Structures are given as C-alpha cells and as structure tokens.
Amino acid sequence: MDAGNLPGSHGEHVLQSLFGTRARAEAFYGRQMSDRLTPRMREFVARQEMAFVGTADAAGNCDTTFRAGPPGFVRSIDDATLVYPEYRGNGVLASLGNILENPHISLLFIDFFEDLVGLHVNGRARITTALDAERRYGLREERVERWVEVDVEEAYIHCSKHIPRLARKERADGPRPAAGDYYGVGEGRPVGTS
Structure with missing residues (x-):
C-alpha cells in the first residue's frame, strides 16, 4: 500500500516505519477498517447501552465523555450516518461546544457483557434540534433537547484481548456517589479562580 493512500495519521505511519509494524498495520487497515458501517456493525450499535x-x-484540547441510554440509544440511520441524543446534563455542553468549533468526533462502543x-x-x-431529528428521521424522545448526527468516515474493531467481562447489576445495587462536589473541588481551588 502507498502511504499516501493509507488510513490514519502521518504520525501513525512514521511510528509504524520506526517500530517495524507497517505490515501488521496495513493488514489491519485492509481487513478491519471500513469507511462505512457494515450490517454487523449496525446490529452491534443497535444493542449498545453506552458509548x-x-x-x-x-x-x-480534548474531551472524552460517557453517554448511555437504553439499548440502541445511538441510532444507525444508514451505513454512513449515526445519530445520538443529548440528554439534559450539567449545562456545561463541553462536547457540543467542541463540535461547534471542530466537527471531528470519535465514538467507542464496548460490549463488556x-x-x-x-x-x-x-x-x-x-x-x-429535536424538531429537526423528528422531521428527518422520525426520532422523538421527551427528554432529548438536541441530537448529534455523525457522518461516518471510518469504522473498525477494538479487539477483545483486554476487555474485561463485567456483570450487569441494577443501578440501585450498591452505594452510589452523591452528586455535587464528590471530588472535593470546592475544598481546593476551582478552575478559573486565583
């Protein structure tokens, strides 16, 4: 494969050459990466409760966040489009603010169960908007104020080698940390204060 035609970043390709992993990487790109969602990927997404x-x-400046909902809360509209709901949260809107400035996004779904x-x-x-998502895709959920549409550019496997098997429990099982200042930020110096 010509390095100019390979998926991934220039940095990946430099390190693949430096560390001698180019052949393995090219095999991965050829067998595991797609610019569309395959039928099995779409079925996998339809079963997921978290991303x-x-x-x-x-x-x-990066931000990684956790999203969860009922199975299939992330919808595969077609092989090139995913849509997920933005439920009411803490009002910071970090992910949406980033999307407004920079549309690049990554979603990672892991089936731990x-x-x-x-x-x-x-x-x-x-x-x-919720209204636009209802009009375009027939999506209607009471708690959703807005949706995020994702045009898929690449999709690929995250191998199972180090994914632990977890046991499913009800939310009421065991202790839950209280909301608010769980980590003691108010006791120290919050961001933006001197």
Whole structure:
C-alpha cells in the first residue's frame, strides 16, 4: 500500500516505519477498517447501552465523555450516518461546544457483557434540534433537547484481548456517589479562580 493512500495519521505511519509494524498495520487497515458501517456493525450499535465520545476544540484540547441510554440509544440511520441524543446534563455542553468549533468526533462502543469486543467510529458531527431529528428521521424522545448526527468516515474493531467481562447489576445495587462536589473541588481551588 502507498502511504499516501493509507488510513490514519502521518504520525501513525512514521511510528509504524520506526517500530517495524507497517505490515501488521496495513493488514489491519485492509481487513478491519471500513469507511462505512457494515450490517454487523449496525446490529452491534443497535444493542449498545453506552458509548464513549471523544471531541476536541479548535485548539486541539480534548474531551472524552460517557453517554448511555437504553439499548440502541445511538441510532444507525444508514451505513454512513449515526445519530445520538443529548440528554439534559450539567449545562456545561463541553462536547457540543467542541463540535461547534471542530466537527471531528470519535465514538467507542464496548460490549463488556456478551461479545467482549468494541467498535470505533470516527467521523464528522453536527448538532441538530429535536424538531429537526423528528422531521428527518422520525426520532422523538421527551427528554432529548438536541441530537448529534455523525457522518461516518471510518469504522473498525477494538479487539477483545483486554476487555474485561463485567456483570450487569441494577443501578440501585450498591452505594452510589452523591452528586455535587464528590471530588472535593470546592475544598481546593476551582478552575478559573486565583
């Protein structure tokens, strides 16, 4: 494969050459990466109850957040489009703010309970209203104020080698940390204060 035609970043390709992993990487790109969601990927997404969302602002400052909902809360509209709801949160809107500045997004789905495998989806995101999502896709949920649409650019496996098997429990099982100042930020110097 010509390095100019390979998926991934220039940095990846430099390190693959430096560390002698180019042949393995090219095999991975050829067998495991797609610029669309395959039918099995779409079925996998439809069963997931959680996703990790990575965004960055225009300066490259990163944010990774956790999203969860009922199975299939992230919808696969077609083989090139995912849509997920933004439920009411703490009002900071870090992910959405990043998307407004920089549309690049990564979604990581991991099945900790059955398949012990993950799916990476990278693409370009845009924010849409609940009304627009209902009109365009027939999506209607009372608690959702806005949706994020993702145009898929690449999708690939996260191998199961180090994914632990977890046991499913009800939320009421065991202690839950209280909301608010769990980590003692108010006791120290909060961000933006001198």
